[in-house]
Structures are given as structure tokens and as C-alpha cells.
Amino acid sequence: MAACPGCEPSKKNVGKADFVVALAGNANVGKSTIFNELTGVDQIIGNWPGKTVERAEALLQHKGYRIKVVDLPGIYSFSTFSMEEIVSRDFIAIEKPAAVVNVIDATTLERNLFFTMQLLELNAPLIIALNQADLLEKRGVYINTKKLEKMLGVPVVLTSAISGKGISELTDKIIEVVKAKKKVNNKVRYGKEIEDRIKKLEKHFSKIKSGYHKRWIAIKLLEGDSEIKKLIRSKKAVSMAKKFSNELTKIHGHDSTVVITAERYHIADRIARHVQSISPRKYNISDIIDKIALHPVLGYFILVGVIVGLLVWTFVVGFKISLYLSNWLAILEQLSPVVQGSFLTILWNGAFTGFVAGVTLVIPYVLPFYLFLAFLEDSGYLTRISFMLDRGMHKLGLHGKAIIPLLLGYGCNVPACFSCRVMETPKQKFVSAFLVTLIPCTARTVVILGLVAAFINIQWALALFAFDILLIILLGMLAFRVVPGESVGLIMEMPNYHLPSFKVIFKQTWTRTKSLIWIVFPIYIIGSAALQVFYAAGLLDPINNLLKPITVSWLMLPSVVGILLIFGIVRKEMTILMLAVLFGTTNFLTILTPVQMIVLSLVTMIYIPCLATIFALAKEFGWKRAWLITIIEIAVAILIGGLAARVLPVFF
Amino acid sequence: MVRGYIKMDIENEIPLTRLDENQKGEIAFIRGSQKIVKRLSDLGLIPMSEVLVMRKTMMRGPIEVYVKRTTLAIAHDIAENIFVKLKSNTKIKKN
Numbered sequence: 001m002a003a004c005p006g007c008e009p010s011k012k013n014v015g016k017a018d019f020v021v022a023l024a025g026n027a028n029v030g031k032s033t034i035f036n037e038l039t040g041v042d043q044i045i046g047n048w049p050g051k052t053v054e055r056a057e058a059l060l061q062h063k064g065y066r067i068k069v070v071d072l073p074g075i076y077s078f079s080t081f082s083m084e085e086i087v088s089r090d091f092i093a094i095e096k097p098a099a100v101v102n103v104i105d106a107t108t109l110e111r112n113l114f115f116t117m118q119l120l121e122l123n124a125p126l127i128i129a130l131n132q133a134d135l136l137e138k139r140g141v142y143i144n145t146k147k148l149e150k151m152l153g154v155p156v157v158l159t160s161a162i163s164g165k166g167i168s169e170l171t172d173k174i175i176e177v178v179k180a181k182k183k184v185n186n187k188v189r190y191g192k193e194i195e196d197r198i199k200k201l202e203k204h205f206s207k208i209k210s211g212y213h214k215r216w217i218a219i220k221l222l223e224g225d226s227e228i229k230k231l232i233r234s235k236k237a238v239s240m241a242k243k244f245s246n247e248l249t250k251i252h253g254h255d256s257t258v259v260i261t262a263e264r265y266h267i268a269d270r271i272a273r274h275v276q277s278i279s280p281r282k283y284n285i286s287d288i289i290d291k292i293a294l295h296p297v298l299g300y301f302i303l304v305g306v307i308v309g310l311l312v313w314t315f316v317v318g319f320k321i322s323l324y325l326s327n328w329l330a331i332l333e334q335l336s337p338v339v340q341g342s343f344l345t346i347l348w349n350g351a352f353t354g355f356v357a358g359v360t361l362v363i364p365y366v367l368p369f370y371l372f373l374a375f376l377e378d379s380g381y382l383t384r385i386s387f388m389l390d391r392g393m394h395k396l397g398l399h400g401k402a403i404i405p406l407l408l409g410y411g412c413n414v415p416a417c418f419s420c421r422v423m424e425t426p427k428q429k430f431v432s433a434f435l436v437t438l439i440p441c442t443a444r445t446v447v448i449l450g451l452v453a454a455f456i457n458i459q460w461a462l463a464l465f466a467f468d469i470l471l472i473i474l475l476g477m478l479a480f481r482v483v484p485g486e487s488v489g490l491i492m493e494m495p496n497y498h499l500p501s502f503k504v505i506f507k508q509t510w511t512r513t514k515s516l517i518w519i520v521f522p523i524y525i526i527g528s529a530a531l532q533v534f535y536a537a538g539l540l541d542p543i544n545n546l547l548k549p550i551t552v553s554w555l556m557l558p559s560v561v562g563i564l565l566i567f568g569i570v571r572k573e574m575t576i577l578m579l580a581v582l583f584g585t586t587n588f589l590t591i592l593t594p595v596q597m598i599v600l601s602l603v604t605m606i607y608i609p610c611l612a613t614i615f616a617l618a619k620e621f622g623w624k625r626a627w628l629i630t631i632i633e634i635a636v637a638i639l640i641g642g643l644a645a646r647v648l649p650v651f652f
Numbered sequence: 653m654v655r656g657y658i659k660m661d662i663e664n665e666i667p668l669t670r671l672d673e674n675q676k677g678e679i680a681f682i683r684g685s686q687k688i689v690k691r692l693s694d695l696g697l698i699p700m701s702e703v704l705v706m707r708k709t710m711m712r713g714p715i716e717v718y719v720k721r722t723t724l725a726i727a728h729d730i731a732e733n734i735f736v737k738l739k740s741n742t743k744i745k746k747n
Contacts, residue, residue, distance in 0.1 A: 077694035110720045111696050224686070254681060254699055257690050262698040265720075278721075296710055387725045391713040399727060400714065489727030490714050491691055496723075 017059060017068035019178055022092060024119060025103035026112055027074030028495040030131045033161035034103050035071040036503050038171065045511055048087045052421055052620060054511070055087075062171045070097065076111075078118045079257070080227050082424060092124050094211040098178040100124040101170065103131050106158075107139050109276055113268035116152065121216055123184040126154040127173050134160040140279035148275040153185050162501060186215075190263045193251055197222060197244040204237040222248065223257045286380070286496040293384050303388055306381070310372055311410060315449075318365035318442070326360045343533070350532025354525040357571055362412060362516055362524075365442035367509070369411040374508040377404075378500035383492060390490045396473065397480030398423065399490035402432045408512065409439030413609060414519050415512040417616040427485025430621055434479055434629050437609035437617070438472050440465065443572040447604050450576045451597045455589050464601060471606070475636070515616070523612040527570035540566060550638060555603065556645040557596055568604055570611050575604050595648045599641050607637030668726075668734040669715060671705045677736030678702055684733045692734065696720035703736060 023038075025031045035043075039058035048055045056071040072091060073084035080086055092100060102119055104112040119126055130145060149156045155173050159166035189195060201218040210231050212220075220228040221241035229238055245256035252259045293299055341349075376382050386400030393399050401422050408416035416436040423429045440448065453461035480487070534540055540563050544551075547562035555561070560582055567574040580586045588597065608630055609617065617626035665680045679701050682689050696719045697703065707716035712728040726734075 077690075079690050079694060108721045111722055114694075114696070255686070255689060257686065258682070258693050258698065261690070261693040262700075265693075265696065265698050265701070290707070294707060294716075383725070387714055387716070388709075390725070390727060391709070391711060394727070394729075400725070488688060489730045490725055491688075491695065491727070491730065492725045493695070494716060494723040494725050 017066045019065070019098035020068045020070060020095070021060075021174055021178075022070045022072050022097040022100045022124075023103060024072045024088060024092070024100055024115075024124075025074060026076055026105065026115055028493060029074070029103050029105040029112065030161040031071065031074055031103040032507065033501060033504060034101075034129060034131065034159065034167070034170075035069065036507065037161055037164055037167045039069050045514070051083055051087055053083050053087050054421075060171065063175060065175060067174065076115060077261075078122070079223070080225060086227060089122065092119070092122050093216075096211065098125065099127055099174050101127050101129050101174065103129045103159075106130045106133050106143055107135050107141060109141075109143065109272040110265070110269050113271055114265050117188050117264045117268055120152070120154075120184075120186045120188050121219065123186055123213055123216075125177055125182070125184055126152075127170070127177055128152065128154055128156040129159045129166070129170055130156055131159050131161055133158040133166070134163065139284075140282060141276055143276045145275075148271070151271050151274065153187055188264070188267060190260065194222070194248065194260065194263065197248070201237060201241055201244065204240055205232055205234040219260065223260050284496065289497055290384070293381065294387065299384075299388055303385055306376070306385075307407070310369070310376075313372065314365055314369040314411075314442075315445070317368045321364035321368075322360045325364060326356070329356050329359065346532050346536045347529050350529035351525045353532075354528030354571070355521070357528070357573065358516070358521045358524045361443060361446065361571075361573060362520060366411040366516065367513060369442075370408070370415075370509045370512050371505065373407060373411075374505040374512075375500050377508065378498075378504050380495050380497040383494050386490070386492060387494065394489070395480075396431065396435070396476030397483075397487045398428055398432055398435075398476070399488075401490065401492060402428070402435075405432050405436050406439060409436040409441060410445075411442060412516060412520065413437055413439065413441050413613040414616045415515050417613060417620055418515060419512070420620070424488050425486050427483050428487050430485075430625065431476065431479045431483055433617060433620065435472050435476050437613055437629055437633065438468065438475065438606065440468055440605050441572070441610075443610070444605050446573045447576050448601050450573075451588060451592075451601050455597060456594050460594075460598060464598070464605065467602075468605060471636075471640075519615055520612045523615065524571055527611055528574075531567055531570055535563075554638065554642040554645075555599055556642075557600060558591070561600065564600075565603070565607065568610075569608055572604055572610055575600070594652050595645065598648055599645045602644055603637045603641040605637075606640065607634050609633065664738045665735045666738065668703065668705065668717070668731045668736050669708070669728060671736065671738075673705055673708055676702060676704045676739045678739060680735045680737045682734050684730065688730060688733075692726075692730070695724055696722065697724075697734060702739075703734075 023031055023035055035056065035058070039060050043056055043058040045054060045056045047053065053073060058069055060067040060069050070091065072088040075082070075085050075088055078085055078089040091097070100119060102116050104116065116126070116128065128148070130143065130148075136143060145156045145158060155177065157166050157170045157173050159170055161167075190198070198215060198218045201221060202214045205214075205217070212228070212231075217228055217232065218241075221232065221237065222245055224241075224245055232238055248256040248259050254262070293302060373382075376385075382404065386403050388400075389403050390400030393402050396402075402420075404422055405416045405419045408419050413436055416439070417433045420429045420433045420436065423432050448461050448464055452464060531540075543566055544559045544562040547565070548559050551557050551561045551565075552559050560579075563582070564575040564578050567578050576588075579588065579591070583591050585591065592600065608614075614626050614630055617629060666677075668677065671677055679697055679699050681699060682692055682697065684692075701719060704718040705715060706718050706723065709715065714725045714727050715731050717724050717726060717731075
């Protein structure tokens with residue numbers, strides 16, 4: 001271990017780290033930025049065991065200590081409204097981190113202190129990081145940190161994540177708190193009528209193994225917390241809690257959970273009033289931008305402009321990068337989708353084309369797209385898009401926030417499926433994932449542009465995209481009715497606009513694109529190799545015959561399309577690559593009529609989420625639901641394709 | 653959460669959606685499932701707290717409110733069930 005003044009080599013080596021520290025706080029307070037500043041880039045990002053909630057952790061080395069820092073999800077309370085909240089409170093109560101850093105947005109002290117109250121109630125060894133301190137003056141706020149420290153009984157450090165101010169002081173404080181091992185002094189007390197009932201309740205259950213302490217359990221029972229009710233064995237305590245809650249409801253005229261929440265807020269408000277002096281709310285830059293960005297007419301023009309611009313920009317930039325990359329890769333090895341030769345050659349060729357497709361298709365388009373989207377997100381504009389489109393999303397049983405996965409879908413469906421976690425209920429998660437798989441990703445866009453835009457005209461290509469949106473709306477309305485479960489409406493914080501931080505943008509882009517590496521790339525490579533072998537072995541030709549009733553009779557396409565569609569399951573853009581190879585020409589007009597091109601593009605767009613997406617769906621929702629989506633989309637694609645083959649000739 | 657209620661303005665208690673832009677009210681009570689009520693109160697919409705309507709949108713779109721020095725977007729259906737007392741000396745728009 002490095003020799004630094006004041007260093008003590010650790011006696012116990014708990015795993016890799018000497019101790020664990022958790023970061024907790026509301027969303028949009030700069031918690032991730034603090035996490036980045038503390039730990040640098042070497043972060044391990046995975047899931048909480050058994051949960052579809054992201055977990056980020058990293059190692060911080062300071063003064064000879066190896067500290068594991070766990071970044072808890074951004075939440076507003078410890079009720080059981082969401083999985084994020086359960087994961088966070090379980091972590092603090094059960095795994096008992098040596099210290100919990102509560103990151104607070106200094107500009108909205110009341111709301112943040114409300115969460116602090118709950119951390120204190122969990123007896124967490126707290127350190128407050130009063131963040132965005134640099135914005136205080138601008139907002140006309142002054143905070144007396146010494147007074148805040150005294151009132152809460154925990155150390156307070158002023159930080160500014162953007163300039164990195166206060167970070168080393170924060171690290172010193174962490175070590176100080178961990179070394180001191182002071183008994184946590186929870187000063188949160190409620191009104192007499194509540195405290196009396198907490199005390200009575202505490203007597204009626206024995207300490208349970210969960211790690212939660214008695215007072216906390218009693219409070220949660222009064223709040224009617226369903227998870228805690230499950231933990232408690234004593235039926236008597238549960239029925240007693242119910243009786244007490246009803247009494248509290250009667251006294252206050254509000255539900256007991258609201259009463260207790262309100263009390264916490266009153267304490268938070270009181271502390272805030274004591275430690276800060278505020279000048280009245282000023283009209284700020286965000287308000288001015290919103291006057292235009294959320295304008296009932298102008299706002300929508302800007303919105304459409306931004307999204308279309310985003311897509312066009314992606315394809316202009318992506319095309320250039322893609323061209324450059326494929327030229328560069330062609331130097332390594334000439335590739336052709338179909339080769340003859342030994343088994344190994346065929347296998348290698350398949351795997352290599354799969355890899356090339358990943359490098360030249362996914363990366364050049366998806367990366368710039370996600371970078372730009374992360375920029376919009378961090379600037380605060382994405383919440384405005386959600387706000388404006390909320391009304392329309394209601395028809396689909398979703399709400400404004402669903403726009404995030406849907407937009408991501410235009411890049412690649414796989415990360416988009418994972419981002420459906422932003423939705424609150426299981427039903428809304430599933431419906432949005434279903435709709436995401438209908439969004440034409442970059443691979444499908446390549447097919448539409450390569451066939452329809454290149455050989456018919458751009459209007460027909462755009463019409464296909466428009467039709468796709470229509471289809472999504474229709475199927476979404478249907479899914480909303482059919483899928484069981486509840487939907488909740490939009491409740492979302494609208495943060496002020498701010499200049500995006502590059503670190504946050506890169507991190508966000510990375511968390512999204514990393515699924516390309518561990519799902520999309522392997523499936524591209526393995527799938528392409530397998531297909532190549534089947535093809536060389538002549539196993540795919542019978543498929544053409546088998547699929548003839550559908551491809552030839554119903555869709556009125558050449559019988560060879562059967563193979564194309566099989567290849568397309570692995571990678572959608574394979575449909576046109578194979579078409580060129582099988583006919584030895586890239587002038588598709590000699591092979592297909594315009595109507596056939598549109599039908600083929602339509603079917604390719606809808607018929608199946610690609611293999612990688614099916615895996616992603618299975619991971620999030622189980623295989624049963626993944627297959628369900630797959631089968632529905634195959635049926636819809638065949639139906640629509642056949643109808644189009646009969647209707648479209650009118651136009652040509 | 654208040655269950656049975658009478659649909660009329662008792663003590664000037666009206667749905668948040670009936671306030672005009674830039675009008676202030678004081679939360680009286682919130683109706684709805686426990687989940688929603690809890691979520692809203694976690695975000696600072698608790699009885700007696702002051703709330704300012706910043707922006708309303710057409711066709712029952714979401715509304716933007718300012719509470720506890722933060723801005724929240726709330727779906728119209730949910731906002732309709734948040735009842736506020738008007739701050740004195742402000743007028744209600746009849747509709």
C-alpha cells in the first residue's frame with residue numbers, strides 16, 4: 001500500500017475494500033457527478049441481485065483506505081412506490097454501509113431534507129454533501145451550514161460537482177465518520193399522537209432479523225407499508241397498526257401515510273427555514289427558454305425539428321463513419337456473405353461478417369445518436385419533450401416518460417428495451433417495450449433507405465416511417481386494453497435547464513451502448529456464423545419451399561425471400577445484403593418491382609424483433625412474453641405485407 | 653386520502669386544474685390510490701403546502717406546478733384530484 005501520512009494498513013480485508021460507502025439522494029441533484037468525481041472512470045455497472053434496477057459501484061482510494069462506493073438510485077422517499085426505493089432501503093438497513101453520503105441539492109433544501117429525515121430514521125451514519133453550492137448565490141439563497149450541521153447532528157460539506165469543489169473534503173469526512181463510529185443519533189420526532197402509537201407498537205413485535213430497527217418498523221407499519229407487513233410475523237402488531245392508522249386518519253382527516261409524510265416535511269421545512277434565507281423566486285433563464293420550448297404551437301415545431309434533426313444528423317454522420325470503417329476493415333479481409341470452402345472458413349467468414357456488421361452498422365449510427373440524446377437529456381430538454389407528448393401517450397396507457405425508450409429504439413432496440421425501466425408499473429414497462437420493438441432501428445432504416453429511398457423515392461421511404469408510427473399507435477392502444485395491470489399517469493420533476501456535463505453524457509451513453517457489446521455483438525457474431533454454416537450445408541433451401549405459401553402466394557415476392565427473412569432474424573440489414581449476393585447485383589430494380597420493394601421493406605420493418613432484441617426482452621420480461629411479442633409481430637407483418645401487396649399496385 | 657366527497661366548492665376547495673396560470677393555492681386534500689397520494693406527498697404536495705400553477709396545456713394535457721421550490725409536471729387526470737384552497741384575495745374562474 002502506498003506510503004502516505006496518516007495511513008494505517010487495514011487489518012481486515014473485507015473483500016477488496018476496507019469499507020463500503022453509499023451515495024443516496026433525490027434524482028437530479030448531481031449525485032452521479034459526485035460519484036464520478038469520487039471514483040473516476042473505473043466503475044462496475046450491473047444490476048441489483050434479482051432486480052431490474054441498475055447498480056453502480058467503484059473503488060475509491062484515499063489515504064491508504066480502499067473504499068467501495070455504491071451509487072444508490074435517485075429517489076425521493078423510502079416508501080415502496082418503486083423497486084429503486086426498496087433496493088435502496090434494504091441496502092442501507094441490511095448491508096449497513098459504514099457511511100452514507102446524502103447528496104443534497106442546496107437550491108431545493110426542503111424537498112431534499114425530507115429525504116434526509118428518512119435516512120436519519122434508518123439510523124444511517126450520514127454525511128451531507130450540500131451540492132450545487134455554486135448556484136446558491138445566483139438563486140439568492142444563503143445557507144448557514146454550521147447551523148444545519150448542528151440541527152441535523154451530522155457533518156455537512158459544501159460541494160460543487162461541476163467544478164469538483166469540496167470533493168476531497170468530502171472524502172476526508174467519510175473517513176472521519178467511519179473511524180469515529182459514533183452512535184447514530186436520530187433526532188426526528190413526530191407529534192405526540194404519533195409518537196405514543198409508535199411506542200405502543202414497538203412493544204408488540206420482537207426484533208426481526210431483517211436489520212431494520214424497531215422504531216423504523218413501527219413507523220412503516222403505521223404508514224401501511226406492505227413490504228414491512230410481510231416481514232412482521234406478529235399478526236397482532238399488524239392489526240394494531242391498522243387500528244392506529246385509522247385513528248390517525250380520523251384525527252387529521254388525511255390518510256396516516258400522508259400525515260406522517262406531512263410531519264416529515266414540516267420538520268424539513270422548519271430546518272430549512274432556520275438555516276437559509278431566501279429571496280423570492282426570481283424569473284430565471286429556464287422560464288424564458290420554456291416560454292418558447294413549451295409554447296403550445298412553437299414548442300411542437302421545435303420538438304419535431306429537434307427529433308428529425310437528430311435522426312438526419314445521425315444518418316449523415318453515421319454514414320460517413322460507417323464508410324470509413326468498412327474501407328478500413330476491407331483492408332483486413334475481403335468479405336462476402338456467401339463463401340464456399342472448408343467448414344472452418346465458412347464459420348470464420350460468418351463470424352467475421354457479423355463482427356464487421358457490428359462495427360460498421362451499430363457503432364457509427366448508434367453511438368452518435370445516443371451521444372446527442374444524452375446531451376438533450378442532461379440539458380433538461382428531454383423532460384420538456386416528455387411534458388409535451390404526455391397527452392398523446394395517455395392513449396397508449398403510457399405517459400410522457402415513455403418517449404425516452406421510444407426514441408432510443410431508433411438507434412438500437414436492445415438498449416431501448418432496457419430503458420423501459422423508467423416506466424413505473426410492470427404493465428407500462430411491458431407495453432413500452434413492445435412498442436419499442438416496432439420502432440425501426442438503424443439496421444431496419446438501412447433496409448428502408450437502401451431499397452425504397454434508393455430505388456423508388458424518399459417520399460415512399462418517409463411514408464413507411466409514418467405508417468410505422470401509425471401502427472405503433474394502433475397496436476399501443478390495443479395493447480393498453482389487453483395487457484393486464486395498472487397504469488399510472490405522469491408525475492415528473494422538471495429540472496432547470498443547464499449546460500450538460502461531458503462526463504455525465506459519456507457515462508449515460510456508455511451505460512446504454514454497453515449492452516451492444518454484451519448482447520448485440522455476441523449474437524451478431526455467433527448468429528452469423530451459424531447461419532453461414534446452415535447455408536453452406538444447403539439447409540436453408542428447403543426453407544424457401546416451406547415458406548412459399550407465405551412469401552410467394554400471399555406476399556407476392558420471389559421465393560428466395562424466405563432465406564432473406566431467415567437471415568434477417570439475426571441482423572435485419574442482412575435482408576438486402578443477401579439479396580445483392582444471391583442475385584449478384586445491387587441494382588434491385590432488375591429483381592424486384594417497386595411494390596415488392598415496399599412490401600419487403602414493410603415486412604422487414606415489422607416481422608420480428610431481431611435475435612438480440614428477443615434476448616433483451618427475455619431478460620427483462622421472461623421468455624414467455626418475449627415469444628408472445630415475436631409471434632404477434634410475425635403475424636402482423638405477414639398480414640400487413642399481404643394487404644400492401646394487393647393495395648399498393650394502385651399507386652404504380 | 654379522502655374517500656366520499658361532495659362535488660361542490662366547500663370552503664373554496666377546488667381541483668388544482670381550475671386554477672389559472674400564475675395562481676396560488678394551498679393543498680387541501682388529494683384523492684386517488686395510495687400509491688399516487690404517497691408519491692405526490694413525497695414530492696412535497698402535502699396538506700397546507702403552497703402550490704403555484706406555472707403552466708397549463710390544451711386538451712387536458714399535463715400541468716406544471718411549483719411546490720417547495722421545485723417544478724413538477726403532473727398529468728391532468730392526477731391534478732384533477734388534487735384539491736386546493738384558494739389563497740384569499742384571488743378570484744376563481746367559473747367554468
